[in-house]
Amino acid sequence: MSAAINEVHHFDIADEALVGRVRAHQKHGDNSIEAIGAEDPRWLAILGEEIGEATDEVLALVLSAQLGRISHALTYDADPSKLRGELMDMLSVGFAWVSRIDENAQVPS
Numbered sequence: 001m002s003a004a005i006n007e008v009h010h011f012d013i014a015d016e017a018l019v020g021r022v023r024a025h026q027k028h029g030d031n032s033i034e035a036i037g038a039e040d041p042r043w044l045a046i047l048g049e050e051i052g053e054a055t056d057e058v059l060a061l062v063l064s065a066q067l068g069r070i071s072h073a074l075t076y077d078a079d080p081s082k083l084r085g086e087l088m089d090m091l092s093v094g095f096a097w098v099s100r101i102d103e104n105a106q107v108p109s
Contacts, residue, residue, distance in 0.1 A: 013091070014095075016088060017091040017092045017095045018092075020088055020089060020092035021095055021096050024092060033046055033096055033097075034096065036100075037100065037104070038097065038100040038101040038103075038104045043100075046093055047090065047093045047094060047097065050086065050089045050090040053086045053089065054083060054086035054087055054089075054090055056086075057079075057083035057086050058083060060082075061083060
């Protein structure tokens with residue numbers, strides 16, 4: 001089974017990631033990831049933190065579904081839009097890191 005790729009939607013997602021990157025840079029100022037080199041180990045820590053937050057949201061959704069089957073009286077604050085937001089943060093960090101790597105590759109030695 002193959003699914004068609006909606007190129008327009010993918011461009012929208014890429015644009016959203018770029019907007020997130022700009023927003024994060026404005027928020028963090030001098031501590032922005034935009035100021036660190038491609039080889040800096042902080043990239044992995046920052047990306048790992050975003051992956052951890054997305055994982056928390058996945059677990060919240062799974063737990064919510066499990067609790068829903070056990071008892072409708074028990075609820076958990078699970079929201080698929082929060083997962084989407086964390087995935088977009090991951091994408092923004094990855095986008096920034098790849099951009100930095102590409103920028104370094106274009107600089108002649």
